Amino acid sequence: MPPTAFHAGAAPRRRSRPLARLLTVCAVLSTALLTPVAAGAAGSSNDDAYRNIGPATRADWMKNIASDTWLAAMSLPGTHDTLALHGGAAVQTQEDYGDSADTLTAQLERGIRAIDIRVRVTDGYYFAVHHGVVYQDANFDDVLTKAQTFLTQHPSETVVMRLKAECPYSNPSPTDCYNDGFNVTPDRMKKILADYVAKYPNLFYAPSVSGSARASVPRLSQVRGKLVLGSFDNVGDYSGKFGINTFNDHQEDHWAASTVPQKWDYVRSNIDQAVGDTTGEMYVTFTSASTGLNRLPFEYAGGYRSVQSGVTTDVPGVNYQLMQYLNGGGGKGHLGLVMMDFPGWALVDDIISRNDSGIVSGADRAIWLVNSDTDKTYVNTQYNRCMVRGPEFDSSKTGGLVTQHTCQATAPSSHQWGAEQPTSFDPKGYYWIKAANGKCLTVPYGDGTPPSAGTQLFWWGCEDRWFSGNQMWNIIPTKVGTAGGYKQAYKFVNNWTGQCLSMDPATASASGGKVTQDTCPK
Numbered sequence: 001m002p003p004t005a006f007h008a009g010a011a012p013r014r015r016s017r018p019l020a021r022l023l024t025v026c027a028v029l030s031t032a033l034l035t036p037v038a039a040g041a042a043g044s045s046n047d048d049a050y051r052n053i054g055p056a057t058r059a060d061w062m063k064n065i066a067s068d069t070w071l072a073a074m075s076l077p078g079t080h081d082t083l084a085l086h087g088g089a090a091v092q093t094q095e096d097y098g099d100s101a102d103t104l105t106a107q108l109e110r111g112i113r114a115i116d117i118r119v120r121v122t123d124g125y126y127f128a129v130h131h132g133v134v135y136q137d138a139n140f141d142d143v144l145t146k147a148q149t150f151l152t153q154h155p156s157e158t159v160v161m162r163l164k165a166e167c168p169y170s171n172p173s174p175t176d177c178y179n180d181g182f183n184v185t186p187d188r189m190k191k192i193l194a195d196y197v198a199k200y201p202n203l204f205y206a207p208s209v210s211g212s213a214r215a216s217v218p219r220l221s222q223v224r225g226k227l228v229l230g231s232f233d234n235v236g237d238y239s240g241k242f243g244i245n246t247f248n249d250h251q252e253d254h255w256a257a258s259t260v261p262q263k264w265d266y267v268r269s270n271i272d273q274a275v276g277d278t279t280g281e282m283y284v285t286f287t288s289a290s291t292g293l294n295r296l297p298f299e300y301a302g303g304y305r306s307v308q309s310g311v312t313t314d315v316p317g318v319n320y321q322l323m324q325y326l327n328g329g330g331g332k333g334h335l336g337l338v339m340m341d342f343p344g345w346a347l348v349d350d351i352i353s354r355n356d357s358g359i360v361s362g363a364d365r366a367i368w369l370v371n372s373d374t375d376k377t378y379v380n381t382q383y384n385r386c387m388v389r390g391p392e393f394d395s396s397k398t399g400g401l402v403t404q405h406t407c408q409a410t411a412p413s414s415h416q417w418g419a420e421q422p423t424s425f426d427p428k429g430y431y432w433i434k435a436a437n438g439k440c441l442t443v444p445y446g447d448g449t450p451p452s453a454g455t456q457l458f459w460w461g462c463e464d465r466w467f468s469g470n471q472m473w474n475i476i477p478t479k480v481g482t483a484g485g486y487k488q489a490y491k492f493v494n495n496w497t498g499q500c501l502s503m504d505p506a507t508a509s510a511s512g513g514k515v516t517q518d519t520c521p522k
Contacts, residue, residue: 043346046316049323050302051095054345058111058352063156065355067221068488070477071228071244072282074220075335075354076160077343078114079107080288083143087134089296093288093341101129101142108150111348113159114230114337117143118166124181127192130166133177140196147227148203155225158205160337162247162284165189165234186236193232193242203227211238214245216429217282219477230284230337245429246281250274250336253286260300263289264321268330271322275333278500278520279493280476283336287318301341319347326350364521365508366500367478367489376416376436378501379407381480381489383508387501387515389414389435389459399460402441402515404503417441419475424464430472430495435459441501443470443494443517450497454504456514469496491520 043049065074083103084093097106104115119127119140127140147159167177169185190211197209205222207215208229218228232242252270257263267287274283289300303317322338323346325331335354340347363381371377378387383404390403408415413436420432433441440462444451463471472495479486492501500520507513 043323043344043349044327046303046320047344048346049319049344050317050347051298051342052344053095053107053110053348056106056109058348059109059150059154060156061111061352062113062158062220062224065220066479067219067224068477068479069220069355070217070280071158071160071220071223072217072246072280072336073334075351076113076337077111077348077351078116078160078337078339079112079343080116080286080339080341081131082107082112082115082117083129083136083138084118084131084134086136087131089298090290090293091131091134091297093131093297093301095342099137101138101146104138104143105146105150108147108154108157108159110345111352112343113157114162114339115143115159116162116164116339118164120167120177121179121181121184121188121192124184124188125192125195127196130177132166132175144196144200144203144227148200151203151225151227158220158223158226158228160228160230160244162230162339163193163232165232186238189232189235190238204229208243211241213241214243214247214429217244217246217280230282244282247284249281250277250283251286252284255286255289256291257289257300258291260289260295260303260315260317263287263300264318267318267322268325271325271331271335271338274336275331278491279498280474280491284339285336286339287322288339288341289318297341319344323347323350326354363480365505366502366518366521367480367491368501369480369487369489371411375411376418377407377411378417380404380503381487383503385503385508385513386411386415387417389437389439390512399439399442399458402457402459403512404508404515405511413437419473422462422464425466427472428467428495430469430474432462432471433473433492433501434462438462440471441473443497445470451517453499453518454516456504456516457501470494472496473501493520 079094081093083101084091085096085103094103097103118130120130122128129136129138151157167179172178194211197204205218205226205228229243230247233239250273252266254263254266257266267285270285288297290297301317301319303315303320306313306315319340335351338351365380365382367381369379369381385404386407388403388405390401392400416436418434420434421427422432439459442458442460444455444458474493476491476493478489478491480489494517497517499517502516502518504514504516
C-alpha cells in the first residue's frame, strides 16, 4: 500500500508588520486582570495561557505517540515568528530566552514542535533571521545547529518548520527588510537553502527539501529525529516545490484582524474545521495578529484592559480563549499546527493532550482493510465483504458497476484492486484505485455536478490525459480498534467530492450490493 498523499497548496499571503518604535505600553495582563474560572484540563488563568511557557519538562512528549501516526493527524503546539525578540512591542512575539536561537532551544524543551522562521539574505550567500526590518540576533546556522542538537538528544521528536523569505525582491517599504548582496531572486533563495541542507546532512526530512515537488504527508516514524520543512514561502514558483502537501491549504492567518474577538472567531473556526476534517490534509492555525500601533501582538495574545468614558472592560486574549475552549471540550480531535504568540504552559499542554492513538472504535462502512499483495482484496470493516468489479454496462466491457460480495478463500480477479499513481500527468499526490482489468474506480461524472452521498461507483477506463478528480483518491491510514489492540485499515477519499469509499447499508447483506461514496467517518 503506498503512503497517503495530498494535493499541493496555493502560495500563502505575504505578511508585513510595522517597524517598532520606542513605545510606552501597558503592562502585561496578570492573573488578576481576567477573572479566573474553574480549572479545566490544564490551566484556568490568563497566566497559564500567556507568556509563561513553564519548565523544560516536555522535551520527549512524542515518545508515547504511535510511530505509524500521520503528521496531519497530530496536534502540534507552535510559535509564530519563533525568534522575534527584538524591536519593541510592535515586533516582539515571543518570550526572550536568549539570542543565537537559544530561545528556540527553550521552546523545544517546553514542548513546541512547529516553528516559524523568517529570513533575509546577507552577503548573497546566507540567511539571517528577521521580523520585518529588524534583525533578531540569530542566523539560520543558529536555528539549524540548535534544532540538530535538540533532535540528536531527543530522537523520538520531530520539528516542523515554516520558512519564509521575509524581504520583498523589489521596492521595499520603510518597514521591510531588503536582501543584501547581488541581485536576490527566488532562484538564489533556492540555491542558498540547498547549501544549508547539504551543510547539515541527515537533519532535514529529505522529501520536504527536494526542491522538485512537495512531499506527501509522512508518518511520525519517517520524521522522528528530523526537521520537516512544512513550506518555503515567498519564493515564487519554488513555493510549490518545497514542503509538505496541503500545508498551506487550510491555513488561518488573518494577521491584521481588526479586533481581538474577530481574530478569536477566525481561530476557533479553523480549529473546528481541523477537528472535523476527514480528508487527512494539513491544518495550520496562526493565533497571532497585529494592527500596527493600534493593537499590538501581545494584546491579541494576552488581552488588554480598555477604559472608555469611565467604563473599564477586560478583553480576553486569543490564548486565554483558546485554552478555555479546549478545557471546556472544544477541539475534541486533532488540531493540526497551532502557531502562537507568547504561549503559556497550559495552552501548550492542552494542544499536546489532543494527540491520542488515533484508533477508531469499532468498524465503519467507510473504512476498509487491504489484504496482502497476492490477495489484493479490499474488505469492508463493518460488513466484512469484498469490493468487486461488477457487471459490465454493455457488451463493449468498457465500464460497469462496482459492487460487493462475500470474500473468497482464493480471490478471483474481479475481487482484486491496487493503488497506483499516474505517470502521464501530475496526480497532485492522489492515486488511482485500479481493478485487475486495468480500469479505475470512478465516481460518476454526469453533468459535472458532484453526486450526492450514496451514489454507486463505477469501474471505467482510467483518464490518462489530465488530472481527473473523480478517479483520484486520497489514501488515509486508519486504525480500527479490536479486542486485542487494533488493525491497520484505510479510508479512501475522492478528490472531487470529498466523500469516502463506502457501502450501501440497504444492500449490504446481498451479494451484488452497492459500493458507494458516502460521508467520511471522523
